[in-house]
Amino acid sequence: ATPTSIMVGIGRGAELGVLFRKGEALQLLKDAKVVAVDKTGTLTEGKPALTDLLVQPGFDRAQVLAQVAALESRSEHPIARALVAAAEAEGLMLPAVSDFESLTGLGVTARVGGVPDGHVAPAGAVSAEAASSAGVASVGAAPAGVAPAADSSSAAGVAERVGSEAPVAGASVLVAVGADRYMQTLGVDVSPFAAEAQKLGEEGKSPLYVAIGGQLAAIVAVSDPIKSTTTAAIRTLHEQGLKVAMITGDNARTAQAIARQLGIDDVVAEVLPAGKVDAVKRLQQRYGAVAYVGDGINDAPALAQAEVGVAIGTGTDVAIEAADVVLMSGSLQGVPTAIGLSRATIGNIR
Ligand code: ADP
Ligand code: MG
Numbered sequence: 001a002t003p004t005s006i007m008v009g010i011g012r013g014a015e016l017g018v019l020f021r022k023g024e025a026l027q028l029l030k031d032a033k034v035v036a037v038d039k040t041g042t043l044t045e046g047k048p049a050l051t052d053l054l055v056q057p058g059f060d061r062a063q064v065l066a067q068v069a070a071l072e073s074r075s076e077h078p079i080a081r082a083l084v085a086a087a088e089a090e091g092l093m094l095p096a097v098s099d100f101e102s103l104t105g106l107g108v109t110a111r112v113g114g115v116p117d118g119h120v121a122p123a124g125a126v127s128a129e130a131a132s133s134a135g136v137a138s139v140g141a142a143p144a145g146v147a148p149a150a151d152s153s154s155a156a157g158v159a160e161r162v163g164s165e166a167p168v169a170g171a172s173v174l175v176a177v178g179a180d181r182y183m184q185t186l187g188v189d190v191s192p193f194a195a196e197a198q199k200l201g202e203e204g205k206s207p208l209y210v211a212i213g214g215q216l217a218a219i220v221a222v223s224d225p226i227k228s229t230t231t232a233a234i235r236t237l238h239e240q241g242l243k244v245a246m247i248t249g250d251n252a253r254t255a256q257a258i259a260r261q262l263g264i265d266d267v268v269a270e271v272l273p274a275g276k277v278d279a280v281k282r283l284q285q286r287y288g289a290v291a292y293v294g295d296g297i298n299d300a301p302a303l304a305q306a307e308v309g310v311a312i313g314t315g316t317d318v319a320i321e322a323a324d325v326v327l328m329s330g331s332l333q334g335v336p337t338a339i340g341l342s343r344a345t346i347g348n349i350r
Pocket of ligand 1: 039040072075076077079080104105106107108177178179180206207208247248249250251271272273296
């Protein structure tokens, strides 16, 4: 290909909403053997919603949801936003949160309890009755304006952190939400929900677990709709002779169910953000040149590792910076378009 034809190809791409940040990408794309795709925000809308919440005997559903939402109000993960929105939709008051801790790709923990922090209900609207109907009574129905009783540095706080007692009225309690492997690291047995987890996963929903005071309290599921353009884009990639692989931090059973639905050839699930690069390396060994498509901060290393990094234009700045190609449409459709352009410009070797 001549420099002129590459310029023409890049210009044509721009018209189609495919921005080649490097001319090299236009030359390399025609040789891609596999398109590796991040799931959340790339195949899916990236806007999960709560679909299921099942509590263990002895736990109150509304109270658990309020505690979970309080904790998740400190996280920026899309899953967190789904859980906060669900509690808001039910008009729940969220208890106060302290000692928030997030483990990327695993889950979140914080001390939850004391007075409601006014996140949902207007200040001054906290009566004992309201607190009780909102399910926050037994996590701490202290009057509004009174500081939470427990302090993480107090002896009681430390004991509670390591202990596994049920929530006590008026006290704050340690709440954890996350993947099954996160519960494993916390020493929380999730097997009571094994059947539910399997069913939810097979439905393509992502199961999460809630531990309260060190005890398994609930299983929660969120579901993230697949973008309307995803199915056709994958079909076109297959027609172009490419394999399609999904790389995700999500649950393996959930990822498999979604992959089956979309006709995806290869699935790498339950990867920690750092594991995405290794997953790309394995695909390179197995298939050859990889085009990696992603939108998140944690996709940047994988975008750099792939022969061609493709960022979804609606994604994070970090992903766009790391990419060779940016899809302005925000849809996976741009990938077969880019590959078609590369073949037309550089010459179809297939
Ligand atoms: P992905 O972007 O593929 O969903 P992440 O690495 O962001 O992968 O998350 C992987 C998994 O970690 C999630 O599916 C979920 O189980 C768990 N997780 C991450 N953040 C949170 C959170 N704020 N609350 C609950 N679970 C979380
Ligand atoms: Mg993503």
